[in-house]
Amino acid sequence: MSEPTSFYAQSPTPGDVSARFPDLHPAFEQTAAIAEAHRCLYCFDAPCMTACPTHIDVPKFIKKIATGNLEGSAKTILDANILGASCSRACPVDVLCEGACVMHRYNKQPIEIGRLQRFAMDALHESGAPLPFTPGADTGKRVALIGGGPASLACAAELRRRGITADIYDARPLPGGLNTYGIAEYKLPLAESLREIDLLSQLGVTFHFNTLVDAAKLAELEASYDAVFLGMGLGAIHKLGLTGEDMPGVTNALDYIAGYKSGEIATAPPKVAVIGAGNTAIDAANAAVRLGATEVTMVYRRGPEQMSAFSFEYEHAKQEGVKFLWHVVTAGLEGSDKLEALKLAKLETTADGSLVPQQGSEFTLPVDLIVLAIGQATHTEFLSGDKVKLERGRILIDRATGQTSNPKYFAGGDCTNGGREVVDAVADGKRAGIGIAAALEAN
Ligand code: SF4
Structure with missing residues (x-):
């Protein structure tokens, strides 16, 4: 395992494919972004903030855009949601923050929160500025995270900010899980997912790629780490069960x-x-x-x-x-x-x-x-025996801390909720990272 300096630099170049998948919601120009930011009412008890599963302080980051403080705006976003860039593109904002915007009450267009969030995050990425957080002082504690998708990434960021080693194990050759491989290119380009992970990696997260975690590997990880986070998402898409299903086409x-x-x-x-x-x-x-x-x-x-x-x-x-x-x-x-x-x-x-x-x-x-596209199976067969409690294949967790029935195991994202949004996985990972840190500190 050798850690690359940049995942973004390793993005496969899909030739004319990227040209066929232009952004569904094009980026704001600066003048338009500032004008849109000035439309916000900066509500007290803002419903948009409550509607966001990661509770980004929406009025605060929008106000910083309005005053030209783009780095401050990005920091506000990242403080609540370390994957604020991918969520700005992939979130179904119509049913989350923008769906809750008070502008609806006045028969006005909701504030374009998603595009403003992307504007602030793109500005940070393009400026080349470092991640506005640093790792915490080393605690000597170590956590293995299974799966390199949004839940594990968010969990790892919380752990690193608290001085805990975070080692991610992923079966794929690149990080990001569904963010990198499973969301339509016109919503979240593969390269953008990797660019965001480059930034997060500055916290000192370690990746072990092409590593399939089976029952034996899990036993090894359990023995050598202080805690294990399960963020491996779901398994294969169901089959129809018809003859000929394996033929080409x-x-x-x-x-x-x-x-x-x-x-x-x-x-x-x-x-x-x-x-x-x-x-x-x-x-x-x-x-x-x-x-x-x-x-x-x-x-x-x-x-x-x-x-x-x-x-x-x-x-x-x-x-x-x-x-x-x-x-x-x-x-x-x-x-x-x-x-x-x-x-x-x-x-x-x-x-x-x-x-x-x-x-x-x-x-x-x-x-x-x-x-x-008829739904995915669960992927928990490697959790042999009664390692953690499951319900219909989903891992049962304490929603406040992410802890499973096994005190050494925490979990979040699709393997616990059956498949929801990226932002839900981020919220789960964040809660679990804080939960793991609290549990390890208490031990
Ligand atoms: S609800 Fe709408 S107007 Fe109020 S703070 Fe949120 S985005 Fe701004």
């Missing part, structure tokens, strides 16, 4: 998104079907459009009212030209060496509310590629 949304973000996938075939209707399914469908598919269809068992994707994501997909097939179930795959079509059947609701295929309703959708 069938993939899953996370591999698909990671593939184009790293430049390994540069084009899409003409006809693509995405199975599922969550936010990741939408990201995959939009990606297929931008990679050149001429007909992209999302296939879902229920109707638009039941889809788990946010309504603004649904609207975005419609604008991109994605088509939708509602109330259908996948009944089979056609093709031998290579996928040719998807067999579907219409669903109807029975008296007891269950969904069943309608007799004689089968039809065929010609496709060149199927992308599965």
